[in-house]
Amino acid sequence: MLDAITRKGVDKIIAITDSMFVTGDEDLAEFKIGGKTGCVSEDKNYLYVKEKPKALFGSNLSMDKAFENLLNWFSKDIEGIWNRIHSAKELNEAVILASKLCSGNAAALLGINNETGTIEIGKKADLLIGNITKKENYKFELNEVVLRGKMPNLTRKAAN
Numbered sequence: 001m002l003d004a005i006t007r008k009g010v011d012k013i014i015a016i017t018d019s020m021f022v023t024g025d026e027d028l029a030e031f032k033i034g035g036k037t038g039c040v041s042e043d044k045n046y047l048y049v050k051e052k053p054k055a056l057f058g059s060n061l062s063m064d065k066a067f068e069n070l071l072n073w074f075s076k077d078i079e080g081i082w083n084r085i086h087s088a089k090e091l092n093e094a095v096i097l098a099s100k101l102c103s104g105n106a107a108a109l110l111g112i113n114n115e116t117g118t119i120e121i122g123k124k125a126d127l128l129i130g131n132i133t134k135k136e137n138y139k140f141e142l143n144e145v146v147l148r149g150k151m152p153n154l155t156r157k158a159a160n
Contacts, residue, residue, distance in 0.1 A: 002073055002086040005101075014109060015070060015101040017061040022047065024062065063102060064128065068140040070098035075138060095132070125149040 005013050022028050022040055030050065031038050037050040038057040047057035074094035078086045089097065107117025116124045129144040144151055 001070075002078055003080040003082045006080070006083050006086065010097055010100060011105060011108075013101055014105045015063070015066045015098075017063055017066055018058050019061050020047065020058050023060045064130070064140055064142045067098050067102045068138065070101055071095065071132070071138045071140065074098060091132070091138075094138075 017023075022031055022038075026044075029040055036057075038047045039050050039053075040047055040060070044060055046059050049055040049057050071091075071094050073086075074089045074097050075091060077088045080086055104113065104117045107113040114123075116126050119127070125146050126148065127144075127146040128142055129146065130140050130142045133139050133141070
């Protein structure tokens with residue numbers, strides 16, 4: 001990922017997920033779509049085709065986890081394939097870069113970056129508020145969702 005970001009430039013990459021309706025549902029183990037039965041992996045990280053357990057059906061990657069992954073990648077020295085080394089960034093710079101990939105760049109692509117996508121005076125307050133902690137890796141825990149300046153009563157599952 002860091003090689004691609006370095007080659008393309010941080011302004012030309014958007015973080016996405018291919019998570020599906022099963023993301024965040026701790027009780028769901030199997031589901032059916034288009035005549036195919038899918039299963040949730042034991043570790044809850046990915047989905048596979050029941051009849052072909054090595055066939056990937058999708059992921060359970062939520063955007064908060066994508067942000068967390070980017071935060072950890074940006075804040076560590078990591079060897080690359082095309083780039084010999086990606087030097088670790090300070091936490092504040094890693095947060096800015098991860099936020100750009102998860103929010104700002106998508107808003108720019110959609111042409112709505114004049115109203116959302118970054119924290120600026122006059123823009124809609126669409127924010128995720130959470131805690132960043134570190135043991136071995138950084139962990140992002142989502143606490144609140146702010147949509148257009150309001151804090152709707154969303155459950156954790158609905159925020160995914």
